[in-house]
Amino acid sequence: MTPHTPVSQMGDHRNLLPNLNCLGVWQVNEAPIYESSHWKSVRQQLVRTPDTDQWNFLVVQSAVSYRTVDAAREFLTESTDRWSKCTNHNVNIQLNGQTLPAWHSGELTKTDTRLALPYTRGAGDQTRSCQHVLSLVANVILDIQACKPQQQSAITAAADVADKIASKLPR
Numbered sequence: 612m613t614p615h616t617p618v619s620q621m622g623d624h625r626n627l628l629p630n631l632n633c634l635g636v637w638q639v640n641e642a643p644i645y646e647s648s649h650w651k652s653v654r655q656q657l658v659r660t661p662d663t664d665q666w667n668f669l670v671v672q673s674a675v676s677y678r679t680v681d682a683a684r685e686f687l688t689e690s691t692d693r694w695s696k697c698t699n700h701n702v703n704i705q706l707n708g709q710t711l712p713a714w715h716s717g718e719l720t721k722t723d724t725r726l727a728l729p730y731t732r733g734a735g736d737q738t739r740s741c742q743h744v745l746s747l748v749a750n751v752i753l754d755i756q757a758c759k760p761q762q763q764s765a766i767t768a769a770a771d772v773a774d775k776i777a778s779k780l781p782r
Contacts, residue, residue: 612670613662618655621645627704627711633697635690636716636728636743639671639754644693648686651676655754665737671756672772680750687726687747694719694726694745712737724748727770731761742769748777 621642628634635644640655655673659666677683702714717729724747732739741758753776757768 612658612660612668615657615659619653621653627706628702630697632693633700633702633716636694636697636730637702637714639743639756640673640675644690645675645686648677648689649682650686650752651678666758667739667760669739669741669756669758670768670772672776673754674776675752675754677750677752683747683750683752686752687724687745690745691721691726694728695721698728712739725770725773729766732758740766742766744769744773746770746773746777748780749782751780753777 621640622638623642624638625631625634625641625643628637631643634641640653653673653675655671657669657671659669661667677686698716698719700716704711712733714730714732720727726745728743730741730743732741738761739758740761741756744753744755746753746755753773755769755773755776757766757772759766759768
């Protein structure tokens with residue numbers, strides 16, 4: 612997989628998807644979703660193969676730190692409410708007159724420290740099975756998205772990445 616240069620700022624795609632309940636599910640580290648939570652720092656990296664818009668495998672991994680555990684937990688709680696309003700939901704977006712890959716979310720799985728939502732994106736041979744995970748580890752939110760060619764079984768790649776990162780963080 613080809614890694615892209617890490618970034619330390621959030622994106623803002625609310626002009627493409629003004630539904631804030633789904634924006635945070637559709638993209639990792641969206642400023643409109645995080646801005647009221649007073650996060651401290653963010654580090655994000657995208658890796659994919661092939662390194663084109665027609666990728667087969669994609670991972671976007673990030674860590675968002677907060678000053679306190681309570682602040683990070685509050686963000687997870689707010690996200691639970693938003694994500695639950697975006698289950699079994701279709702997203703169709705156009706950018707500059709071009710249709711972006713269609714997106715359909717599945718059922719939200721939640722625990723006290725994790726949200727996980729599967730979704731599919733694309734059509735035909737460009738359909739990808741994906742998972743988006745928010746995971747709370749101490750005062751850090753891991754915001755992870757992972758996709759691979761469509762399959763029938765559940766995808767857990769984002770949760771797997773979150774677990775690997777979490778295992779390296781102090782608690």
